[in-house]
Amino acid sequence: MIDFDFSERDQRVLDYVRAEALVARKYARQCDENEQDFPPDELPEAKDYPGVFAVMGKPGPEDSGTVTLGMLIAAGQTWGDYSVRMRRGGGGGLGNAALSASGTPEQKARWGGLLLAMAITEPGCGSDPSLVQTTARLDEATNEWVINGEKIFVTTGCRAQGAVVWATLDRSAGRAGIKSFLIPKTAPGFIVAHKEKKLGIRADDTAAYVFENCRIPRDHLLGGREAIPKGDSGGFRDVMKTFNMTRPATAAFGLGMSQAALDFTREQLEGAGVDLAYGAGIHGKSAAADRFHRLEALQEAALLTVLNASWLSENGKHNNLEASISKAKGGSAVREITQGCIDLLGPLGVSREHLVEKWFRDVRITDIYEGTGQIQRLIIARAILDYDRTQLK
C-alpha cells in the first residue's frame, strides 16, 4: 500500500540520526575553515553515539526498507554536516554503494567495512564514462590485474581505505570493455596525487589518483565477470548499475543540506515574526511566506523522487530511469533552495557567522558529481524516447 508515514522504529532511527547530526554540526565550520586538515576520525562525543547501524536492527513488516530508509539516514546525516558525515569509516563512501550494487556476496562481506571511494572521471573524459582510458591487464602468471591510468575528482579520495576504479580491459571493445575493480590503498603503484581546493564540501577531500602498474589480485574485479559481453551493452550496464544506487544517494546528501537551510530560514523568519503557516492562498500571504512555501514544496518533491528510486531498487524493480530522475531533480532543487533561502535571509544569509552560506556552497556539487544534470537528462530522455546513444547525443 502507498504510504509515507514512518513506523515507530523508522522514527526512532531518524531521531537518533538527528541527534548525532547535531553533534556533527558543532564541527562543521571548523572543518570548512581548515580544509587542509581532515575531520577527526572520532568526535569527542563518539562514545555516546554507537552509530546508526547499532540502532537500526532488522526491519519488521511495518518498517521502511533498509535501502529506502538509508536515503533518509544519509540526508539526516548531511543535515548535520556533509564533511563530518563523509569522514566516517565503514560503508560511508560512494564506492560502498558501488560494492553493494555490483559486488558478489563474498566481496560485500569482505570489503563492506572499509571506506571506499569511487574513481570514474579522468582528466580527458569529464562526464563521459565510456571514454575511460585507464587500463586493466590480466597477468596470467601472477593471477593479478595490472592497472594503469589517472583519475580526478575522486570524492573522499584521500581518506578512503580503497577505491572502486573503472578501467577498460580492451579499449577497442568500447563500453563493453569497462569493468570496475576494487583497489585498496595498500596496492603497489596506487599514488594519491593531491587534494583539490573547492567551493564547498571543503573538508571532504577530493583527490586525484595515479595508477602505475598497480597490481591487485584477480578476485578484485567487482562482480567477478571477466568476460566482455557481445554488443556494447551488458558489461557496461553492469558497471552503470552502480549509479542506480549512488545517484539517489548523492541527491539525498544534497537534500539533507537544503533541508538544513530551510529549517534555519524558518527559524529565523518566524523568530522575526513572519507568519509561515500553510493554508491561505497567494492573497493571504507575505512575499516571504510565498517564496518559502515554494522552496519547501520543491524540497519535498525532490526528496520523494529519491525515495521512489530507492524503493524501486529495494523491491527488485528496474530503477535506472528513476535514479537519474532523482539525481537531476535533486541536483537542481538544492541549488534553487539554498539560493532562495539566502534571498529570504538577506545579508544575514551571506555571513559566515551562520551555516546557510556554507550549505549554499556545499550543495553545489550535487548537480555535478556522479553525472551532471545534463548527463541525467540525456539518460532520462533516451529512456522515455527509447533512443540509444547514437540517436540522442
Next chain:
Amino acid sequence: MIDFDFSERDQRVLDYVRAEALVARKYARQCDENEQDFPPDELPEAKDYPGVFAVMGKPGPEDSGTVTLGMLIAAGQTWGDYSVRMRRGGGGGLGNAALSASGTPEQKARWGGLLLAMAITEPGCGSDPSLVQTTARLDEATNEWVINGEKIFVTTGCRAQGAVVWATLDRSAGRAGIKSFLIPKTAPGFIVAHKEKKLGIRADDTAAYVFENCRIPRDHLLGGREAIPKGDSGGFRDVMKTFNMTRPATAAFGLGMSQAALDFTREQLEGAGVDLAYGAGIHGKSAAADRFHRLEALQEAALLTVLNASWLSENGKHNNLEASISKAKGGSAVREITQGCIDLLGPLGVSREHLVEKWFRDVRITDIYEGTGQIQRLIIARAILDYDRTQLK
C-alpha cells in the same frame, strides 16, 4: 547619448496610439468569438482617427527614430487588440517589414501601401527555412517567374493583398538558392487553401497557400538580385535580413499584449486594496506585490531588448544577433507574464468576461512564429561562439 525618455512628439504619437487602441479594444472580444469573420476594414470610429502616420510627421533631432518608435507604436496597437491592429491595410503585415528590409526603393514605393503577408513555413520544413521546397523558375520567353509549392501558417494570409514568398531558384544550391518574391493575390495560380483554427489571435487569419504554376513578372524578385552567390551565405543572408526587422516587431506585438495584462492586473489588485508601490524590499511586500514587481521588471527587460535591436538597425548597425535576442526574450517573457497575471487574478483571470484570458492565448504565438525560441537561441549561440551551422546544429 543614452536616453530612454520620450520627446514631446514621441509622447504625442504614443498618446494617439493609446487612444486609438482603446477603440480597437471594444471590438476585441467580438473578433475573438467570431473567428470565421474578419475584423471590419473600417471601425465606425475610424473617421475620428486619421491613423498614426498622419500624426507622426518627420522626426526632429530630439525625437526617437521612426523604426525605434515604430516598435512602441506596434506594441501600443496590440495593447488595444492584436487582431484589430493586424486587420488594418497599409503596411501592417510582416511582409511589409520584409519589403522595407530587402526591397529596392522602387519596390518599396510601389507596394508599400499594400497589406503584405510573409510566407515561409512549409508542411515539411517547420522552423528550418533552408529546407524550402517551393521553387521559382524563370520563364525567359515571357520574362516571368513560375512559382510552385505550398506554404502554411501564413499570418494575415487571407486578408493580405499579397505575400512575400520564399522560394528556391535551385535546390542543389541550398540556402544560397533561396530568394523572396512578392506575389500579389491576383497572380494566376495563387490559391488560398484554408484558414487555421487557433488558440489565440483568432480573428487574425492564418492561412495555407498553394502555388500552381503561379506566374509573376520578373521584377517581383525582392531586392532584384537574381544571381546565386558563391558559397551558401550571401543570398540567404539577404533573405534573412528580413528577420532583423520582423523579429523585434513580433516581439513588440506580444509585449503590447503582456503590457495590457499587467495594466489590467494592477488595476484589479489596486482596486482591491493591494499595495503595489515600489521601494520596499522583499520583507516589506505582500506575495502579490512581489510577484507583480517581478513580472513588470520582466516586461521592461524584454521591451528594452526590442528597442535595442531596432535602434541598432536604425543607426545602420548590424543587428542580426540583437534581433534574435529580442525575439527569444520577448517570446518567453510574454508567456511568463500572462501566466503570472492569471496567478495573481485567480478565477477572475480565466473568465472570458475579461480580456486577460485572451491576452494569455494571443501572446502564445510570439515564441512560435518568425522562428521559435529554439531557433533564436541557435542563432544567438552561433553568433557568440562564432560557429556555423555545421558546428552547432
Next chain:
Amino acid sequence: MISFGPTEEQELIRNTLRDFAAQVVRPAARAADEASELPDGFLQQTWELGLTATQLPAAVGGGGEARSPLTNALVLEELACGDAALALAAAAPSAFAFAIADHGTPEQQKRLLPRFCGDRFASGALAWIEPSPVFDPLTLGSVAEAKGDKFVLTGRKRFVVMGDRAEDLLVLARNAQATGGGFAALDAFIVPRGAAGVTIGEREKLLGMKSLPAVSLTLDRVEVPAANRLGGERGIDARRLLAASRAASAALLTGLARGVMEYAIPYAKDRHAFGEAIAQKQAIAFQLADMRIETDAMRWLAWRAASALEHGRDATREAAQAFGYAAEQAVKLSDAGVQVLGGHGFIREHPVEMWYRHARTLSVLDTVAAL
C-alpha cells in the same frame, strides 16, 4: 513505512480508469470543448463506474468500502489524463457526497447520501470561490448569521461546478459568531438550490475547461435551518475539507500533465526538421525529460497528501504543497508541450493548446474538487 506500491485492487481500478479515459474521455474531449457542453450521456456513463457510491457507508446504501483518498487520487489522475474538464465533471458528485460523508452528522448523511447510491447520476455542488480579484479560500465575504434555529446566508459565489443542476449546494461561508478568522471561522451549509434568495447566475465562460458546467450564484438573506449546518453543532473540519480539495486538484493536474507528455513524446519522434527527428535535438529532448521528472514529482506530492488524509492526519501542509507545485508545473509543462509542437501546438487540430488552457484554468480554481 515508505512505500510507492498501490494495492492490487488499486492497480485494477487504475487500469479500468485508464481504459475508460482512452476509450471514452479522450475521444470526446475536443468536441466538448468546442461546444462548451458535456458529451450526451457522459455523466451517466461515468456514474456507472461507481466512483462515488463505492466509498459511501453501507448504511445509506453505499458500497461500504473505506473512504480512500489514495484510490481517488489514482482515479482522478487517470480521468484527467483523458481530459481534465470531463474528469472534474465526473468527480463533482464525489466532491459534494464525500464532504457530507466526512463532515456530516448521521442525520445529514441519512438525508443526503442515499441519492448518490442509486443507478441514476446525482449531483451536488460545492460553492466556495467568490468574485474577488484577491479571492482567498480562508477569508470569505459570504456570511452566515445565526437567527434563532436558523442561519441566514448572504454572499456571492462564482465557478460553482454543477451549480445549474445540483439539488443541493454546499455553501462555504464565514460564521459571524466565530471568534478569529481563518479556518476557525469557516462553516459549510447545505442549501437547496430552490431555496428563497438563491439566484443561479449565468453559465461561466472560461478560458479552458469549457465543457465543464459552472455557474455564478447569489445568496440574498437565504434562510436555512440550523440542521443544515454541515457537522451540526460541531461544524466542519475546514482544514480537512480544503486539503481534500487541493490534493484532488493536484491529482487532476498530474494526469493533465502526463497527457501532454504522452502526446509530445511520439510527436517529437515523428516530426523531422534539420534532417532528424526534433526529439533528437537536446533542446527538445531535455524538455521532454523535464516533463517526465515533473509529472513524477507532481504525482508523489499528490500521493503524499492523499496518504496523510487517509491516515486521518491534518494534511494542510502536504495538500498546499501538492496543489501549489502541481499548479505551477502543469502550466509550465503544457506550455512546453505547445512549444515542442511549434505551430502545430497553436492550432486546434492538436489537443495540446486545449490542455494549455485547461492547465491555466484548473490551476487557479482552488477548492473545486475533492478526494
Next chain:
Amino acid sequence: MISFGPTEEQELIRNTLRDFAAQVVRPAARAADEASELPDGFLQQTWELGLTATQLPAAVGGGGEARSPLTNALVLEELACGDAALALAAAAPSAFAFAIADHGTPEQQKRLLPRFCGDRFASGALAWIEPSPVFDPLTLGSVAEAKGDKFVLTGRKRFVVMGDRAEDLLVLARNAQATGGGFAALDAFIVPRGAAGVTIGEREKLLGMKSLPAVSLTLDRVEVPAANRLGGERGIDARRLLAASRAASAALLTGLARGVMEYAIPYAKDRHAFGEAIAQKQAIAFQLADMRIETDAMRWLAWRAASALEHGRDATREAAQAFGYAAEQAVKLSDAGVQVLGGHGFIREHPVEMWYRHARTLSVLDTVAAL
C-alpha cells in the same frame, strides 16, 4: 528620445576602465579573495582614475563635470567585470561623496567634499543595513531623536563597507519626529567614526566579496550636531538615495554576469566530451545564449534607471526593477557558469566558483553602492 548610444567621451572612459579591469583588477582578484584582503595599493591605484573627484563641484576642488549616473553605470560594469568585490571597494568613496554632493547643504559639501578631491585615497562609509533576518531599507531600527540643536542616534548596523577606515560615516536612521514611515521617515546623518558612542565591530566574514572590507557598527546614544543631518532642515531625498544605490548594484551585477559569460564561452569551445566541444551541445550552447540575452537585459535596465536619475526624475521604480532583475539573473547566470564548467566550476583553480559566491553575496547587499 530612445537611444542606446554612449557619448564618445563615455566610450573613451569605458575603454580605459575595460583595460584597467583586465590588467589590474582581474589578475589580483583570486589572491585577494583567498586572503580576504584588498591588494596592496589597490585603493590608491583606482583613486588615480579620478572616478569620484571628476564629478564633484569645482567649488570644492572637484573636476566640476556634471554628475552622470549613466557614466558611472558604464564604469561600474567594467570594474565588476574584472572583479565585483574590488569594484565595490573602488566605488566606496563615490557612494559617500556623491550622497553628500546630491543631498548635502553647501556647508556640508564645503566641509566634507574637499578630501575627495586630493591625490590621496579618501573614504567615507554608508551605514544602512541592519542586523535583522527581515531587514528592509525602508523600515529601520536605528532611530534619530532631536534633542535641542543635536540629534541622538541609537541602533546597530551591519556590512558597513570601508567602515573600518572611513573618517566619517553616513548613517541612515528613522527620524523619531517623522509622521508616517517609509521614505518619509528616512534621514541620513554624518557621524565621525571617532564620535562618542560609536563602536566599530569586527570585520564581516562573507560568503563572497571576501576582499571587501566591511564591518558591523553600534551606535549607543551618539550625539551629533543638527548641522550633521544631511540636507539640513530639508533632509534628504531618500527615494533618490535608494535608487542611486540600487541602480549602481544593477550595473555591478551586470559586469559580474558578463565576466562569467566571457569566461564560459571560450572554455566551452576548448573543452571536449563525447567527441566534440561541449559548446556544440545544444544544452550547453543554449545556456550560453541565455547568458548573452540576460546580460543585455540587465544592462538596459541598469541604463534605464541611471538615465532616469540623470534626468533628475524619481527613479524608484526603474531602480527597483533593475536591481531586482539583476540580482536574480546574476545568481542564475553564475550558477549556470559553474554548471558549464562542471567539476572545474567547483574547484578554485577557475574563477567561476568565486563569481558564484560574489553574485549570491552582492545580490542581497541592498544599499551598498551608488551612481
